Amino acid sequence: MPQWQEERPDEDFFRILDPDGEVVKDPPEISDDTLLGMYRTMVLSREFDEKTLHMQRRGEVSIIARATGEEAVSCGSAAALKEGDWCFPSYRQTPAGLYWGVRMDRAVAALMGAEPETIDEHLPVDEEPPVTFTPIYVPLAVNVTNAVGSAMTDRFRGDNNVTMSYIGDGSTSQGDFHEALNFAGVFDAPSVTVCQNNQWAISVPAHRQTAAETFAQKAVAHGIPHERVDGNDILAVFEKSREAVRRARQGDGPTFIEAVTYRMVEHNTADEESVYRDEDERVYWEDKDPIDRFETYLLREGLLDERDPEDIRETVREDIQEAVNRAREVPVSEPETMFDNHLKDDTWKREHQRAELRAELDGRNPFTDFTGEGLE
Template sequence: MTVMEQRGAYQPAPPPAWQPRTDPAPLLPDPEPHRVLGTEAAAKADPALLRTLYTQLVRGRRYNAQATALTKQGRLAVYPSSTGQEACEVAAALALKEQDWLFPSYRDTLAAVARGVDPVEALTLLRGDWHTGYDPYEHRVAPLSTPLATQLPHAVGLAHAARLKGDDVVALAMVGDGGTSEGDFHEALNFAAVWQAPVVFLVQNNGFAISVPLAKQTAAPSLAHKAVGYGMPGRLVDGNDAAAVHEVLTDAVRHARAGGGPTLVEAITYRVDAHTNADDATRYRGSAEVDAWRDHDPILLLERELTERGLLDEDGIAAARQDAETFAAALRERMNQDPVLDPMDLFAHVYAEPTPQLLEQRAQLRAELEAEQTDREGAHG
């Protein structure tokens, strides 16, 4: 007896018997990125929300500039700037409720700060002082993820667990276009769709995975189209339109909270600065391309909308900029203070229960430190 002859064996159905499990039409993204600013839809936007978005964008731009300057002063080892992407960062934080979780990538420091994380603590990882630098549970912000896309399966797991427990929790996971080329991205989307987990995936398509342009990563019509292959809706949005990003993410979070399952959102934006302070972006892109995107700057777009509608004047602009300067000055002052570091902290919070290897390493380091202390005391004795 062959395998195919065994009772219960899979028997291929003829082609006419095949039916799609899901109608793909409702899952397809719009042919053009969704926009609000500069359209008739802007008149329906909440003025208070627009002002909040504007203030946060201006502060976020100054935060990026200050953090970049700190790398040049030796206060940070590295900083992946999100200049030009502030609309995605701020909108992601504001679209969530207090009980929800944000899962950022390494470039999403600003999103963590907009969510409430202390700005100095958010930079601690990039300073090399701590594994994370902040308590993830305090503001429901997972550790900044340096490995590409590894935070996505974690977001799915948390969202699925919350759903099983009956908790009113949605997870929003952020990733760059480069992260969509990682296996973790595909595994996360597949699990999320099969489990109908309450999770939203936000892809910030800023054009480059370090020096690799999007065209060398995928041949898909858009990254949002990839959602259809997993059975979830795909949304395409202008990532520099803060109002549009907030609207799309808010809708996706609401859909997930209501039991509708996951959504993949692709925000079309641009990384104005280099990949990090260690990158020379002039080697793979021209200044004309960067300048064209500066004309589509998220702050300018929102500022133009607010001023044309009489919701923002010169005094309001000056106040937002002064708020940003005050914020940057406080960050600069605190970052210029040398932290008091305990080498034994290397072993704290690695595992809930330390492994034998970790305990051995900790004991070895403690012995070396005590020996050094004894030598110093003897030299001064």
């Protein structure tokens, strides 16, 4: 038996919809508009991933990290937030932002290399999303620490807001994660931390990240409530996230949620997952696709008819293309701006890197034609 089959996650978690879209627990009370909004967001995110992947392959975008197969986690959890709340995403929470109206044209322009100031000039925001989203965090687990700090700020101000942040299974090995949960537990921060356990931290499987039976139980050491949910069941994710948000809002402190899902694609477009993953593993998880599951449920409930799914896909594809067209009108920033706003003063190392970049942009080989002459 392949190792992934021996060590695949068990199903000891909270679930409402099974992989066939059948109801196994009473669904939460959710308005039809919210259900359809979550479904459209998941479809939009999947199609957005496909579009940006094509752009990356053509060289318009340097690198992307897709949420394909994981849409239910960030969409279902973010849908539990309310106006005034905060969200601190990592780099795979596209559905969360899309659900709350983060603009695709601005997101695409950023992926294409435009500076925030340039984006603001060419794609001004008339109305901010009801939930505030911070810029995407790439340093692992730092967003969780900052989210807890943000939550405490709201508490000190007397604002009845909740802050939600996301972390991957591999990032729970970072010290920042434990520091954040410990602080949140001690001071009852109004925060919700969602672990998107997609089974892989780039090429390292989840079982190599922890010897604990679950990631959820890591919350025990920090004295905070925890939940473990089927991350491909959007209703389950929403229900437990809503409970956690309510708990935080009424002053009962933080919650840690492990959502068990699977990364059906590469870690990012600089990765080749076939080197370290068994194709049978991906096929196994494709049968648990969160969009297919939710779509089956909505069709059975009469909230969608047979033509709606494809109509929705066509509509969101048009919306995405319009957003991309607007983004392409935004001037790309000068490459040297990558060095701005990192340190207060220049260092020799940074000046050396800047000079190497200039040499490359001038068509010279930065390794053979650049000596560093003239640098202080």
